[in-house]
Amino acid sequence: MITAIANQKGGVAKTTSTISLGGLLAQQSSCLAIDLDPQGNLTTGLGVEVSDNQLTTYEVITETAEILNAVVATKSGLNLLPADISLAKGETELLGKVGNFYILKERLEPAREKFQHILIDCPPSLGLLTVNALAAADTLLIPVQCQFFALKGLEALLETVGSVKKRLNPRLKILGVLPTMAEKNTVMTQDVIDTLKQQLEEIKVFDPVPKSVKFAESNLAGEPIHLYAGEWKLVQPYRAVVKQMVAES
Template sequence: MTTVLAVANQKGGVAKTTTVASLAAALAALDQRVLVVDLDPQACLTFSLGHNPDKIERSVHDVLIGDAEAKEVLLDTAEGITLLPATIDLAGAEALLLMRPGREYALKRALATIRDDFDIVIVDCPPSLGVLTLNGLTAAESVLVPLQCETLAHRGVGQLLRTVEEVKQITNPDLDLLGALPTLYDARTTHSRDVLADVSDRYNLPVLSPAIPRTVRFAEASASGATVLAGRKNKGAQAYRELAENLLNYWTDGRKLETLSG
């Protein structure tokens, strides 16, 4: 059975794209066939996996509006991950989709033709709660919320959780909210720990283990067109490997998700 995971947070700068790329690479290293879908018009995921969005002729934009089949647009990456890329054209897809009936289901319909070729599909949702994010949540079986461990980071979490509940009521009743993933975490500060405790208590939201540490390796990896797992051993890569094992055990063996709280 193919698992589709949406990674969503309408706040930017929370390591959402880093999480998608690094988690995908870690799952691929565990012999999983992984597809990542870049739903962000900024195309940061596409760039971070070694492809120049400005030189891509067809993207997920063409797939969503019905001008191409998903299988015709897929790209390979150095990490062994398959990519459904984005370009700036995707910004126009939102307006086009708004005029169409069943607009929330466009991605789900597109993935139906290729999902059996993969074990895991990870969707990188844009930093908004528009129709593209609704497509990601409607197509997914589960959703993960990366959360920066800073005081203002959880502003908007309540709004995202309400959106998830609305999606469950209207387009995807089986959507499983896995919880928050702590990112940019500094274990040396009580501040980071206090933020996590506040999120867990305020929203009754599980906080997944392990917390992803703050490290310069992530920025270096993105700039080089590779994930943090491709370089030398580092604590960021190790954290994503542990997260991949945690999720894979949950999806394949039905084990309880390891959490820091909740």
Template sequence: MTDGSLDSDFPADDGDLDLTGRPPKDIPEPKPLISHGPAKVIAMCNQKGGVGKTTSTINLGAALAGYGRRVLLVDLDPQGALSAGLGIAHHELETTVHNLLVEPRVSVDDVLMRTRVEGLDLIPSNIDLSAAEIQLVNEVGREHSLARALHPVLDRYDYVLIDCQPSLGLLTVNALACSEGVVIPMECAFFSLRGLALLTDTVAKVRDRLNPKLAVSGIVITMFDARTLHAREVMARVIEVFGDQVFHTVITRTVRFPETSVAGSRSPPGHRSPRVPRRTSRWLAR
């Protein structure tokens, strides 16, 4: 491969197979858009933390913007990792997604921020959001609070990517209730399999009760180390159960990037950061 993705860091056992053990899937470059919107809303979701969800959200958003798509990132995690990863001093912000959800007078335009990436905007978050689930619990239609808040700007964007918190609480249900698709970053470890089953069950319940358009767009395997039998066995099991829902994209294990991502700083010169390779962004941008 020549796209700089981490799929090339570890060679596949068979020259005709990729890291998922399947023949590589070639996805053509997406065509330029004549106009923008309405946005496709995608929830980046896993109730387990530390699986590369936020890193995948940032890099997928940047990749889509690189293809000329207008992208809105929504930080729906009180930890504010998405905001910090984009270099925002989120702890200093007075108006965030929390205000958008619980204060009727706050509009989405009051919260929107531009990023340093052209075509990539952000609705930031900070620790204030941790109070939102309690504040929303008695609201009528509380599961659709985020959908109502985002609706006025959907025609401006091609994609909205929601970085969910690592839980299956009311905030995550809000994200699922307004999304068409769910992308699930999954750490390549056996204990992640049970969590994946629980998450897909939650997606099915939200689809049945709140949002009939919701579907799993795909599963991104992260923290994969092809040198270990454990990782290869987990990969095989996930593909056995979920089949074509597993993206051919594989994010391999690294250490330095998570350190710099949490700090909101750049990686050292010459160091390749893990990113969602272009095949995934091409697939979404079709």
């Protein structure tokens, strides 16, 4: 099963969620995490440095490398298709190609046979890379930061999802919205979660991931949260998402 993790809003914990979920999935099955962001935060967050001869998402989507030749193993057992800033150039190169919405889907095919779960960490935009991820995915997870205006950006994302379903990928399902960086006992956090539940009606709103500096620390250490800090309250919300992913696959 392929899950895209997307929200065009920056800094909502897309990458942190990809690492946390990928780490948990790798404990029980084979999992590949794809860095589809030229910022390369997923790559560095998993402790991987892109050397000069390392193949990356850029070479895969521009058809100069096969995906399985570019995959690297990371210390948690999670496999990674790394990316760096060259991917920005890759997105521009795709613009002129016929059928450019489907390139990732097509280039992923060999990995689909090899890995039980594939997670795609999207960049903070609704550009061609994110649309490629949505066209390739079976499900979409939307991390949302518990802040006022959290819902504002969601409308544009849900509109894009609607168009992708209509024109490119009717199979695409929204796994759910994951509230992140939730502050304990604050009116704002509770307000945001209540509003999400009211407004999103048929979309599942997962239990929130608490705000904790341990997430930033685990990124620096290049480890998923369950390895870095096995605290139940930090890991449990991600376990619930994994459970849902496994149920849908």
